[in-house]
Amino acid sequence: MKLSQQQAAAVEHLGSPALVVAGAGSGKTRTLTARFARLMERNVDSRRILAITFTNKAAGEMKTRLMQMTGCLDTDFPWVRTYHSACYTILKKHCTKLGYRMPLEIFSSYHQQKTIKEIALAQNIDKKHAPAILSEISRAKNSGNVNKYLDALPLITRSRTEGIYREYERILKEKNALDFDNILCLTRDLLRDHPEVQAEYREKFQHILVDEYQDTNNLQEEITRLLLGHENLFCVGDDWQAVYGFRGSNVSHFLSFPEKYPNARIFRLEQNYRSADEIVQLANGVIGFNESRMDKHCFSEKKGAVIETRTFFNEFEEAEWVARKIRTEFRTGVDYEDMVVMYRTKALSLWFEKALRQLQIPYQMVGSKGFFERKEILDLNCYLLAAAFPSDDVAFERIVNTPKRGIGPSMITKIAQARVGLMSFQQSARIMVKERVLTKKVHEGLTAIFELLDAIKEMPPALAIQEILDRTGYLGYLEGYCKTPDEYNTRKDQVDELLHTASLKETLHDYLEDVNLIREDKDDDDGGGKGVHLSTVHASKGLEYQMAFIVGLEEQLFPHWRSMESDHELEEERRLMYVAVTRAESHLYVTSASSRRKKRAKKSRFFYELDEAMDELGI
Numbered sequence: 286m287k288l289s290q291q292q293a294a295a296v297e298h299l300g301s302p303a304l305v306v307a308g309a310g311s312g313k314t315r316t317l318t319a320r321f322a323r324l325m326e327r328n329v330d331s332r333r334i335l336a337i338t339f340t341n342k343a344a345g346e347m348k349t350r351l352m353q354m355t356g357c358l359d360t361d362f363p364w365v366r367t368y369h370s371a372c373y374t375i376l377k378k379h380c381t382k383l384g385y386r387m388p389l390e391i392f393s394s395y396h397q398q399k400t401i402k403e404i405a406l407a408q409n410i411d412k413k414h415a416p417a418i419l420s421e422i423s424r425a426k427n428s429g430n431v432n433k434y435l436d437a438l439p440l441i442t443r444s445r446t447e448g449i450y451r452e453y454e455r456i457l458k459e460k461n462a463l464d465f466d467n468i469l470c471l472t473r474d475l476l477r478d479h480p481e482v483q484a485e486y487r488e489k490f491q492h493i494l495v496d497e498y499q500d501t502n503n504l505q506e507e508i509t510r511l512l513l514g515h516e517n518l519f520c521v522g523d524d525w526q527a528v529y530g531f532r533g534s535n536v537s538h539f540l541s542f543p544e545k546y547p548n549a550r551i552f553r554l555e556q557n558y559r560s561a562d563e564i565v566q567l568a569n570g571v572i573g574f575n576e577s578r579m580d581k582h583c584f585s586e587k588k589g590a591v592i593e594t595r596t597f598f599n600e601f602e603e604a605e606w607v608a609r610k611i612r613t614e615f616r617t618g619v620d621y622e623d624m625v626v627m628y629r630t631k632a633l634s635l636w637f638e639k640a641l642r643q644l645q646i647p648y649q650m651v652g653s654k655g656f657f658e659r660k661e662i663l664d665l666n667c668y669l670l671a672a673a674f675p676s677d678d679v680a681f682e683r684i685v686n687t688p689k690r691g692i693g694p695s696m697i698t699k700i701a702q703a704r705v706g707l708m709s710f711q712q713s714a715r716i717m718v719k720e721r722v723l724t725k726k727v728h729e730g731l732t733a734i735f736e737l738l739d740a741i742k743e744m745p746p747a748l749a750i751q752e753i754l755d756r757t758g759y760l761g762y763l764e765g766y767c768k769t770p771d772e773y774n775t776r777k778d779q780v781d782e783l784l785h786t787a788s789l790k791e792t793l794h795d796y797l798e799d800v801n802l803i804r805e806d807k808d809d810d811d812g813g814g815k816g817v818h819l820s821t822v823h824a825s826k827g828l829e830y831q832m833a834f835i836v837g838l839e840e841q842l843f844p845h846w847r848s849m850e851s852d853h854e855l856e857e858e859r860r861l862m863y864v865a866v867t868r869a870e871s872h873l874y875v876t877s878a879s880s881r882r883k884k885r886a887k888k889s890r891f892f893y894e895l896d897e898a899m900d901e902l903g904i
């Protein structure tokens with residue numbers, strides 16, 4: 286792999302922690318990957334290098350790259366992972382030390398929300414607060430110090446959040462379950478409180494490499510420090526691209542690297558190898574509107590970008606223009622996979638999906654956490670969960686009357702009331718079936734469910750799903766549920782997709798583990814699909830495309846209304862804009878609509894800033 290002098294210097298550096306600070310497209314990820322391969326040449330065992338990526342997709346790409354470079358196999362790189370995935374592997378091995386047992390269940394966001402709502406109900410708190418409370422809890426955990434975080438909340442929010450938090454954690458523990466944040470929390474506890482475990486991993490990981498370091502949160506930082514038994518830490522990042530502050534990431538870890546590691550070497554890369562210089566300069570112009578930022582010089586030797594800003598009458602015209610443009614460019618030889626349509630919020634994707642479909646242009650959604658949250662996918666996965674984890678009340682409650690079997694809410698209450706001690710819904714229902722205390726219809730319905738759950742428990746996941754479909758007549762039910770044949774076809778396609786995903790795993794537990802780790806990885810896609818990418822800006826991080834469309838550039842949308850109150854948040858939005866612009870290699874189109882959902886829409890301040898920067902650059 287070709288490297289510049291600066292990149293090579295970073296790759297070769299040994300003997301102290303190192304940080305590569307550089308703008309987008311300057312080859313940070315490439316440098317990190319090259320360093321991995323170089324360490325192998327120096328006889329470091331690839332299994333003893335921990336390389337942290339931001340998404341599962343990025344981990345996959347890095348592994349593929351490494352395989353090409355070294356001729357090794359996928360399995361030779363077991364520790365090229367996201368924080369969550371690496372921590373989960375550590376936890377699985379040692380969870381008994383924390384009072385858990387295998388198999389662990391990972392709570393999906395559906396499970397989290399249901400559980401929080403129920404607790405809120407029991408504590409007389411309006412369940413409409415549940416989502417806010419859940420994200421507060423999540424931020425508290427990722428802050429690294431829950432109590433301190435809660436203490437700093439306004440009194441009312443605090444008492445409400447704290448009460449729910451404690452009960453929520455109790456339930457998780459009782460169910461031997463984790464949520465996504467607990468994967469990190471518990472790994473930290475494990476490493477902190479169990480010196481022998483810490484020693485094991487300190488000895489194991491001879492080198493630690495971290496990509497996208499600017500978006501590390503406190504907990505991840507703490508885990509990294511606990512794992513680091515030496516000075517072989519290599520981080521790369523760009524403070525201009527810190528865009529996860531809203532989720533508790535803390536760019537100060539990045540900025541204070543030199544203080545934390547006084548003997549650290551700082552490397553800077555200035556040349557952008559991705560984009561044409563006009564795009565690089567435009568991106569610099571955009572970020573220039575932010576007050577707080579490190580200074581960086583970025584340039585590119587490539588010239589001749591196409592940059593265009595456009596405003597349309599409404600969202601339909603905007604989407605139609607984008608779709609037509611995509612078709613025209615495709616005809617001139619640009620592959621669909623080299624094009625991306627980026628938006629600030631996922632809700633915007635609809636219009637573009639529709640316009641692309643109309644022109645029969647293939648597309649794929651990047652970062653659509655939607656898949657595992659779709660009704661049909663949740664239904665089927667909850668069957669699998671209920672089979673694998675009889676204590677999972679959320680899953681059992683969802684499937685017990687889906688498809689309808691005459692087991693309505695009052696019956697569910699009855700089952701719930703019959704529980705004693707730590708008994709789960711499912712256990713309670715099983716006892717009622719055994720004791721024959723139910724009406725004929727309910728008895729038969731439950732019996733059928735239990736026969737099904739018992740049958741699929743040991744099956745490979747794809748077979749298990751097929752069995753569920755066959756025995757419950759699920760597709761017939763789904764057809765009745767859908768309002769149009771079109772909707773049914775889409776949902777049916779998702780079920781096929783699920784069968785395919787499931788067929789890649791051998792055991793039910795492997796499958797569920799994977800689903801839950803990926804499901805929560807909000808920036809993942811199903812990988813390898815064909816077509817134009819549709820993506821949130823967040824999910825586009827680290828990726829590159831010949832041609833990029835940034836759409837919906839209107840006030841309230843981008844910057845997002847929730848982030849318009851403080852300068853601090855507004856700057857994060859502007860960094861997001863910087864991320865978006867720097868995805869483009871040679872073509873950049875930026876669009877807005879004057880009216881959206883029949884309401885007047887105001888052009889985004891970023892739109893004007895872009896125009897201003899373009900004027901200055903004479904583009």
Ligand SMILES: Nc1ncnc2c1ncn2[C@@H]1O[C@H](COP(=O)(O)OP(=O)(O)OP(=O)(O)O)[C@@H](O)[C@H]1O
Binds near residue numbers: 308
């Ligand atoms: N020395 C080089 N010579 C040629 N191409 C390079 C070189 N370094 C990087 N590239 C290419 O430039 C592009 C951007 O590199 P990379 O994705 O590693 O940048 P990055 O700094 O990680 O970007 P981002 O900040 O967006 O994550 C890639 O296509 C990469 O292969």
Ligand SMILES: [Mg+2]
Binds near residue numbers: 313315827
């Ligand atoms: Mg990168």
